[in-house]
Amino acid sequence: MGIAAAKWIAQPVYVLAKLNVADRLAEGEASTAQLAEQLGVRSDPLRRCLRAAASAGVFREAQPDHWALTDMAACLRTDAAMSLRDFTVLMGEEPMWTSFGSIMQALRQEGPVFDKVHGHSMYAHLAQDDELARTYQGAWAPLTQGVMRALSAEYDLSGFDTIVDLGGGDGTALRTLLAEHPGLNGVLMDLPHVREAHRNADDEVGARLRTVAGRLPDDVPAGADAYLLKNTLHCLPSPLVRQTLKRVREEMTRPEQRLLIVEAVLGASDGFDWSKLMDIEVMVNNGGREHTLEEWRALLTETGFRLVSAREVLHPQWLLEAQAV
CATH class of the missing domain: 3.40.50.150 (Vaccinia Virus protein VP39)
Known part of the structure; x- marks a missing residue:
């Protein structure tokens, strides 16, 4: 079940990485309300994503509704020596995610699924999307x-x-x-x-x-x-x-x-x-x-x-x- 439902943890960690939550927690723990205000997002979905991530060891609930870094969460800091922040964001971004949603096409037709889904190659897409590049x-x-x-x-x-x-x-x-x-x-x-x-x-x-x-x-x-x-x-x-x-x-x-x-x-x-x-x-x-x-x-x-x-x-x-x- 954990393998089949991997998106349940991958995508919450993706949004937390994209919001740079690890950077916000680098100086100490913070409440969900504090993080939500700083990040400009809603508290309840943020809390639920943090809770899901913490269940896998990414972040931890230091006290009720207050969050802190773990060793894994520290890898999501942008200044980490071996930062995985951009890697985590890349894996969860819509163009990359959509192609995997159509993986069956790889078994039925030759050629990259990305091209079939988006109408152009991944590198052509990167040339048009500065942020994703x-x-x-x-x-x-x-x-x-x-x-x-x-x-x-x-x-x-x-x-x-x-x-x-x-x-x-x-x-x-x-x-x-x-x-x-x-x-x-x-x-x-x-x-x-x-x-x-x-x-x-x-x-x-x-x-x-x-x-x-x-x-x-x-x-x-x-x-x-x-x-x-x-x-x-x-x-x-x-x-x-x-x-x-x-x-x-x-x-x-x-x-x-x-x-x-x-x-x-x-x-x-x-x-x-x-x-x-x-x-x-x-x-x-x-x-x-x-x-x-x-x-x-x-x-x-x-x-x-x-x-x-x-x-x-x-x-x-x-x-x-x-x-x-």
Whole structure:
């Protein structure tokens, strides 16, 4: 019942995240009436949402009708080191929620459900909705920072001068790598509206980061020592994954060049695995998929690469290192 009725807890937590209730409670507990007045909402529905969230350990009723943070609720603070506020809001926003309400279409017709429900792709929707686009980038940024720091600890980038991040979004992944490696230069390639925020970056890291407009699979900047594809390929349908890998292969003419793929890798057991849930997300909203390690190996071989190494860097994310052959 808890699985089937997950919306009963997910959506109350969503509205509490969107209202930034965790930020309001950061300095101490508050009553429902105080919160409602500050947030401009009705007390009774707010109380009921807080009560539902508290039943799952998100917030707690410190005294009758007075609320306080828990460790889980603290993750919803906007200033948390690994904030899940934007992630929680993204999962509950109407465009993302509506596509999941029509998940049966994924079983009946090929292609992303999001496109069928909204009449355009998720990325086209983000290009038209600035607030949702900011939430989308904010949802993944804290998790991306953690993965990139773990990658830096696991993989030696010192031999590279320039790394290109293909479909690098708001630049969080690339900026994290450049901050960890002062001798590294970076090129961020993504759609014009995504890369705009980095055009005028004037800090030390920004001085080593260049942005170019482009779209996969066609636009792959030449001359990099390493090409990074972080959680990009799983958002693409299989034919486009192959086209992208082949296009990157065309630019890799030196044996020392490397392709670095950061993606979840599906486990073989039937136990709980985040990658299996992410697989449903990209199936519904992007028409993409997650892969097993053997599927990645086969894809790379088919598109002109050899898998050099594969390691989990931060569950469920792996680093796949490939060389052109």
